Amino acid sequence: MKNQNILISGGSIAGPALAHLLSRYGFRPTVVERTPRLREGGYKVDIRGVAVEVARRMEILPDIRRASTNMRGGTFVANNNKPIATMPADFFNSRAQGDDEIMREDLSRILYERTRQTVEYIFGDSIASIEQGEEGVAVTFERGESRTFDLVVGADGLHSNVRGLAFGAEADFIRHLDAYVSIFTTSNFLHLEHWELYHYAPGKFVSLYSSRDSSKAMSFFFFSSPQLDYDYRDSAQQKQLLATHFATDKWQAMPHLLKAAWDAPDFYFDSVSQIQMERWSAGRITLLGDAAYCPSPASGQGTSLALVGAYVLAGELAKAAGDYASAFARYEQVMRGYVSVNQKLAGAVKDFVPQTRVQLWLRTQAIRLLPYLPKSLAVNKMMQDTQRATNAITLEDYAS
Numbered sequence: 183m184k185n186q187n188i189l190i191s192g193g194s195i196a197g198p199a200l201a202h203l204l205s206r207y208g209f210r211p212t213v214v215e216r217t218p219r220l221r222e223g224g225y226k227v228d229i230r231g232v233a234v235e236v237a238r239r240m241e242i243l244p245d246i247r248r249a250s251t252n253m254r255g256g257t258f259v260a261n262n263n264k265p266i267a268t269m270p271a272d273f274f275n276s277r278a279q280g281d282d283e284i285m286r287e288d289l290s291r292i293l294y295e296r297t298r299q300t301v302e303y304i305f306g307d308s309i310a311s312i313e314q315g316e317e318g319v320a321v322t323f324e325r326g327e328s329r330t331f332d333l334v335v336g337a338d339g340l341h342s343n344v345r346g347l348a349f350g351a352e353a354d355f356i357r358h359l360d361a362y363v364s365i366f367t368t369s370n371f372l373h374l375e376h377w378e379l380y381h382y383a384p385g386k387f388v389s390l391y392s393s394r395d396s397s398k399a400m401s402f403f404f405f406s407s408p409q410l411d412y413d414y415r416d417s418a419q420q421k422q423l424l425a426t427h428f429a430t431d432k433w434q435a436m437p438h439l440l441k442a443a444w445d446a447p448d449f450y451f452d453s454v455s456q457i458q459m460e461r462w463s464a465g466r467i468t469l470l471g472d473a474a475y476c477p478s479p480a481s482g483q484g485t486s487l488a489l490v491g492a493y494v495l496a497g498e499l500a501k502a503a504g505d506y507a508s509a510f511a512r513y514e515q516v517m518r519g520y521v522s523v524n525q526k527l528a529g530a531v532k533d534f535v536p537q538t539r540v541q542l543w544l545r546t547q548a549i550r551l552l553p554y555l556p557k558s559l560a561v562n563k564m565m566q567d568t569q570r571a572t573n574a575i576t577l578e579d580y581a582s
């Protein structure tokens with residue numbers, strides 16, 4: 183088979199998923215990850231629709247189910263922590279349809295553990311330059327090493343380094359949805375047990391979920407904002423932005439959470455954005471996951487697109503016996519429609535949070551009614567759209 187040596191930039195979800203499948207087909211993948219070790223952090227992520235079948239074919243579904251969040255439900259709370267409404271988990275999620283929910287870092291760890299013996303991992307490094315030639319791609323790394331690979335895959339997220347080197351500036355491909363998210367670990371100071379709290383304020387939403395068998399909690403902050411000027415690698419600056427945006431928030435838990443942000447080892451902050459590109463491949467280089475088609479956390483489909491994308495890309499490379507030009511073309515052809523319908527799930531992100539005090543009051547009244555409404559009435563349309571989108575691709579059986 184041709185083109186067996188494949189460099190993958192990014193060791194979160196898309197990168198290790200692709201490495202797992204490629205090594206199964208006899209390719210020799212190398213993963214380079216910028217952080218010094220496997221990156222921790224992230225909130226609950228969904229594995230939905232076709233992605234569940236991909237996880238099954240990757241033989242990681244039992245591991246995923248063992249690490250399931252096992253969420254029991256959640257409570258909308260007022261500023262003084264008094265419950266507004268309490269809902270069982272299956273009111274919002276689609277576990278009943280066979281979908282799964284797992285902490286992002288657990289899925290990343292499962293994929294890494296599956297591949298660490300068969301795949302070369304380089305931590306704490308990054309691609310500094312890429313030059314394509316007839317016979318391969320000459321790569322230099324930031325730490326100074328130079329190597330040649332047959333193919334390069336950018337699975338390095340929203341701010342993809344490979345995309346920048348091979349396709350051009352991020353500004354040409356990113357679509358800001360006028361919101362930001364921040365996620366980090368805190369102590370389980372409210373003693374939640376597989377339970378989540380939800381708090382709204384004008385333009386803001388915060389949730390808190392017990393993790394690590396309730397020994398810790400994970401917080402998720404969301405706020406609407408026009409584009410902010412900050413360095414996406416400077417977490418001290420991002421913590422300050424978060425503190426400024428939530429300084430006047432009246433939720434009782436807020437002072438504890440904002441203090442925890444400064445101490446959190448896994449602090450994550452990013453814009454709610456999508457990546458939209460006319461093509462994902464250029465010669466021997468292609469993009470995968472958020473790097474190519476980030477649907478944004480507002481769609482809830484980033485992880486599923488990354489898993490399905492890895493399955494299709496690896497399968498097409500194996501089917502074409504390493505003929506990258508036809509494999510990359512097929513990968514785009516097979517994935518385009520699925521990506522597009524899932525990006526649409528992000529909808530109008532601003533509607534996710536009430537923007538004014540009046541809208542907040544109306545939202546609170548609607549939430550009070552939720553427990554008394556049949557699920558079908560309250561979330562039916564949203565659930566149906568999501569189910570259609572998450573299944574909007576027919577998986578080929580690439581088994582060798």
Ligand SMILES: Cc1cc2nc3c(=O)[nH]c(=O)nc-3n(C[C@H](O)[C@H](O)[C@H](O)COP(=O)(O)OP(=O)(O)OC[C@H]3O[C@@H](n4cnc5c(N)ncnc54)[C@H](O)[C@@H]3O)c2cc1C
Pocket residue numbers: 191192193194195196197214215216217221222223224225226227286307308309337338339340341342343365450470471472473478479480482484485486488
């Ligand atoms: C820490 C973290 C927390 C997240 N939390 C959530 C969440 O709670 N909810 C949600 O919906 N989505 C979250 N996401 C995004 C989610 O993981 C993706 O949408 C989805 O799983 C697709 O994954 P991906 O592998 O394509 O991209 P990502 O998960 O973003 O991974 C990209 C990887 O590339 C690495 N990388 C970046 N630059 C370079 C470089 N120059 N060289 C080498 N490696 C590089 C990053 O360190 C990271 O490990 C999170 C991502 C991260 C990294």
